[in-house]
Amino acid sequence: MKKIALSVVLLVLSVLTTAQAADVANGRELATKKYACVSCHGENLNKPIDPSYPKLAGQYPDYIAQALVAYQRTNGTSGRGNAIMASQAKPLTRKEIADIAAFIGSLQGDLVSHR
Numbered sequence: 741m742k743k744i745a746l747s748v749v750l751l752v753l754s755v756l757t758t759a760q761a762a763d764v765a766n767g768r769e770l771a772t773k774k775y776a777c778v779s780c781h782g783e784n785l786n787k788p789i790d791p792s793y794p795k796l797a798g799q800y801p802d803y804i805a806q807a808l809v810a811y812q813r814t815n816g817t818s819g820r821g822n823a824i825m826a827s828q829a830k831p832l833t834r835k836e837i838a839d840i841a842a843f844i845g846s847l848q849g850d851l852v853s854h855r
């Protein structure tokens with residue numbers, strides 16, 4: 741009985757910590773300071789410095805996270821093959837990706853007309 745109670749507690753704890761895993765404030769720090777994603781994707785990640793650079797603000801976090809992981813895969817058989825973004829994505833940990841993605845999703849962007 742004790743074992744069952746303990747596993748229920750552990751299960752609840754793991755659900756709670758997973759739900760809190762993405763840290764928007766840390767994502768803002770990473771995207772604006774540590775990795776300066778804004779230097780190309782522009783103010784609020786919504787004003788790219790070149791028309792060929794995408795706006796990111798308001799994009800779904802899971803799309804952003806998936807894209808960043810794909811840029812990290814440079815094995816030539818899967819993933820995204822863009823040299824600029826490959827070098828940007830390379831140093832990011834999974835936690836940093838989750839935080840940056842949550843931050844980007846929290847932004848108001850021109851590309852989002854509803855929500």
Ligand code: HEC
Pocket residue numbers: 771775776777778779780781792793794796804807808820822824825828829840
């Ligand atoms: C040196 C300029 C530069 C910097 C700095 C930069 N990016 Fe990019 N980013 C680009 C370019 C160029 C593309 C388009 C690449 C392509 O065609 O696949 C892009 C594409 C992306 C995409 C794909 C968007 C989509 O709609 O599919 C994401 C996500 C992204 N960048 C996130 C980031 C993050 C997060 C950072 C900071 C860690 C960052 N970028 C830093 C230039 C940059």
